[in-house]
Amino acid sequence: MYKGKWARYLRSDWAYNDCACVNICNSSNISFESCGFNQLGNNAVLIRNDSGNIRIDNCDFQNCFSNGVLILGDKGSTYCTSSWENDNHISYMESPDKTGARNSMYPKNIIINNCLFEWLGLTDLQSAGVCISLAHKVTVSNSTFRHLPRAGINVAENAFGGHRIVNNDLWDCVRETGDHGLFNSWGRDRFWSLKKFNTTGKYGKTKKPYAFADMLDRNQIVSNRVIGNGSFGIDLDDGSSGYDIKNNLCIGVSIKLREGFQRTVENNVIINAPLDYHCAYYKNDDMIRSNIVCNNIAIKKIMINKGSNTLFQNNYHISEKRADTSRFKSVTSLTKENLLSGEYTLPDVKPLSKTYGKNGVEPPIIDLNLKAHNAKKIVSLFYTISTVDDSI
Numbered sequence: 320m321y322k323g324k325w326a327r328y329l330r331s332d333w334a335y336n337d338c339a340c341v342n343i344c345n346s347s348n349i350s351f352e353s354c355g356f357n358q359l360g361n362n363a364v365l366i367r368n369d370s371g372n373i374r375i376d377n378c379d380f381q382n383c384f385s386n387g388v389l390i391l392g393d394k395g396s397t398y399c400t401s402s403w404e405n406d407n408h409i410s411y412m413e414s415p416d417k418t419g420a421r422n423s424m425y426p427k428n429i430i431i432n433n434c435l436f437e438w439l440g441l442t443d444l445q446s447a448g449v450c451i452s453l454a455h456k457v458t459v460s461n462s463t464f465r466h467l468p469r470a471g472i473n474v475a476e477n478a479f480g481g482h483r484i485v486n487n488d489l490w491d492c493v494r495e496t497g498d499h500g501l502f503n504s505w506g507r508d509r510f511w512s513l514k515k516f517n518t519t520g521k522y523g524k525t526k527k528p529y530a531f532a533d534m535l536d537r538n539q540i541v542s543n544r545v546i547g548n549g550s551f552g553i554d555l556d557d558g559s560s561g562y563d564i565k566n567n568l569c570i571g572v573s574i575k576l577r578e579g580f581q582r583t584v585e586n587n588v589i590i591n592a593p594l595d596y597h598c599a600y601y602k603n604d605d606m607i608r609s610n611i612v613c614n615n616i617a618i619k620k621i622m623i624n625k626g627s628n629t630l631f632q633n634n635y636h637i638s639e640k641r642a643d644t645s646r647f648k649s650v651t652s653l654t655k656e657n658l659l660s661g662e663y664t665l666p667d668v669k670p671l672s673k674t675y676g677k678n679g680v681e682p683p684i685i686d687l688n689l690k691a692h693n694a695k696k697i698v699s700l701f702y703t704i705s706t707v708d709d710s711i
Contacts, residue, residue: 323361328452328475329394330507332403333445336385339365343373350374359383361443366390371427377677379435385443387436392425392453397478397533399509410512418532420455420479427455433462435677440468444495447473447503455535456481463488463676465683468495470503470554474538477508477560481536488676490546490683500554500572501545504562506579508533511558518557520578520624523600530560530580537561544675546683547572551595555579568659568671570685573619576605585609586669590655590687593619599627607646608632609667613655615640617647633667655687 323338339362343349347370356363356378362385366373380387394400398417401410436448448464451457452475464471464487471489474482489501510529514522538561545552545567552572555562560579567574567587575595576582584594584607593616599605601624608630612618617636635650636642637658642649650665657663661670676682 327403328391329397329478330401330403330408330476330511331452331505333475335389335391335445335450336361336443337365337367337391339363339389341365343367343370345369347371347373350376351378352376354378356380356387357382362386362389363439364388366426366429368393368424368426371429373426373428374430375432375434376430377433380437380439380448381435382438382441384441385439386446386450387434387439387448388431388450390426390429390449390451390454390457392478394453396420396422396425396453397476399533401509401512408507408512408516410509410516412509412513412529415509415529415532419535425453425455425479426457429454429457431457431459431462433460433677435680436462436464436471437466440495444468447471449473451475451482453478454482455479456483458483458485459487460485461487461677463680464501465489465491466494467492469493470499471501472503474504474559475507476533477504477506477538478533479536480534480538480561482538484538484540485542486672486675487543488680488682489543489552493547493550497550499556500551500575501547502540502543502553504538504555504559506556506558506560508558508560511578518578518598519622520598520600520627523602523624523626526558526600527580527602530558534561537563540564540567542566542672542675544568544570545572546570546685551575552589552592555582566669566671568675570687580604582606583608586671587611588658588671589614590658593617595619595621596623596629597621599623599629601626603627603629605629606632607634609634611635611637611650611653611658611663611665611668612647613637613653613658617642635665635668659685659687
């Protein structure tokens with residue numbers, strides 16, 4: 320139990336312990352198939368530094384104290400080693416003229432496929448089913464994430480991108496906390512606290528030239544089912560840039576964009592939650608198109624900065640209330656049940672996948688009567704939670 324050292328991720332207020340059942344460091348061409356990781360006192364699998372071509376197939380991660388799979392590069396692999404100190408993000412903007420990775424001391428080409436992650440983070444609540452920091456091209460596909468204290472999948476800083484989150488089933492996560500998503504990313508790359516630390520989307524003109532300095536490739540979140548009872552489902556927080564979010568089904572939770580640049584949100588369905596659009600930068604170049612939102616409120620806007628240029632195109636709002644016609648077109652003929660079954664035809668909007676998660680794992684029970692917002696008490700499948708009353 321926690322025999323390693325505790326340290327913070329790069330630019331993070333989270334911490335990790337570097338002990339694991341399986342510790343892969345500076346190693347390549349390793350595969351796991353049909354393995355069970357159960358009742359472990361720390362991380363199940365830790366993939367560190369210059370490790371590559373690692374594949375984890377059809378494995379179960381259950382009843383462990385911390386992360387299921389922790390993928391962690393060396394801080395020296397980035398040109399900017401800014402950090403989180405007390406309550407402030409400190410960016411030193413080292414080597415602003417240099418981009419990408421400083422060296423090869425980070426994991427790359429990792430595939431996690433057809434796996435089950437459940438009842439993890441039993442004592443380490445700052446954990447996830449899969450947690451990624453300082454890595455390139457991690458694919459998480461066809462896997463189920465459930466009964467977790469925080470995010471099912473967590474991506475820390477955007478160094479070095481190229482991640483693919485595809486066809487996963489995430490539900491009954493975020494059990495111990497609230498202000499984040501079942502998929503969660505931070506961003507926090509070297510641009511994020513330039514000028515001065517803030518979380519309001521200011522100084523976009525100054526920050527934009529450095530937004531992709533640490534990214535080698537864009538990230539993709541495609542064809543996932545995300546179910547919750549409030550907060551966010553797919554949460555791009557703290558300057559997360561360069562994401563393509565397409566063909567996802569979110570029930571009771573939203574898709575959120577906060578700060579960041581050049582995100583595409585396309586052909587997603589959100590039921591019983593609004594699209595969250597927060598702290599948009601000047602000339603952020605986001606695109607939100609061909610989505611369906613089935614909720615009384617189509618979009619929740621917070622601190623949209625002057626000069627933000629998000630493109631809203633061909634989005635649809637299904638509700639008794641009239642849509643914000645500048646961003647969403649009103650539709651009254653569809654129901655939430657129609658959306659789940661894929662029985663709808665709208666211009667440039669395609670039906671979603673009907674299969675999610677690990678093969679053979681039972682799907683969640685979907686209760687469309689649960690409301691994402693303004694609920695005093697919500698009963699889920701295995702637990703009861705009370706929402707925070709901010710008026711107290």
